[in-house]
Amino acid sequence: MKRILVVDGDTGVRARIAKHARMEGYDVTEAGDGETALSLSRQQNAFDLMVLAVNLPGMDGFTVLKAVRTFSAIPVLILSSKNTAEDRIHGLELGADDYMTKPFSARELLLRISAILKRCSTLASEEAEVLRSGGLVLDLTARRVEVDGRQINLTPREFDLLTVLMSHTDVAFSRKRLLDIIWGGELSTDTRTLDTHIQHIRCAIVPYSDRIVTLRGVGYRFEKE
Structure with missing residues (x-):
């Protein structure tokens, strides 16, 4: 059973989400503030989303999201009353996996939750369980990244992006193709978000940052050793 942490200061909204999620078979824990959410999410493998x-x-x-990303790669779906491109991009750049605005359809929310969990599960069940490039190691089953034996934290989107690149070494990916693969076409023209994710990955995987090569006017390629 997948475990979900629902964080919302509005008791009614929180109860509504929890009710529908439980009806779909999820194990749901509720939190009404950020401090409680952080405390709960620090528990080892406590939640799937x-x-x-x-x-x-x-x-x-x-x-809260910025703090969570310092210690966890748990998939996060943001709920906001604002529907501006700036807020959406800000949330995605901080490491959110999806962004929905209020009011929302409970059915759509559950479909998005299912899609996020399915994507994470699919990537984890790839044939190659471990990808290696020198001292850079991706464990697809555990969704763990190590650099020279030191574990590092990547957001789920960053992990998925690095997985795609490392799974196809010396293959040139256009920005649009990567956006389609990782964001499902939702951000097909938002190259800034993609470039920001690549920058974060490069900073995290030093000294292997130069394995991710920028192809000017095209996109990115992961080079073999």
Whole structure:
């Protein structure tokens, strides 16, 4: 049974999400503020996904997400009352896997949750369980990344992006193709978000950053050793 943490300061909204998620067979834990959410998410392998509202008492959802990404790669679906491109991009750049606006359809929310969990599960069940490039190691089953024996944290999107590149060494990927693969076509023209994710990955995998090569006017390629 998949475990979901629902974080929202609105008791009614939180209860509604929890009710429908439980009806779909999910094990749901609720939190009404960011501090509680952080405390719960620090528990080892406590949850498979977090539904995180931006508007929270005290610490807002974006701050919570930024903090979570320092220690966990748990998939996060952001809920916000704002429907601006700036807020959506900000959430994705912080490491959110999806972004929905309120009011929302409970059915659509559950479909998005299912899609995120399915994507993570599919990537983890690839034939090659471990990808290696020198001291850079991706364990697809555990969704763990190591650099020279040191474990590092990548967001789920960053992990998926690095997996695609490392699974196809010396293959040139256009920006649009990568956006289609990782974001399902939702951000087909938003190359800034993709470039930001690549930058984060490069910073995390030093000294192997130069394995990800920028192809000017095209996209990216992961080079063999």
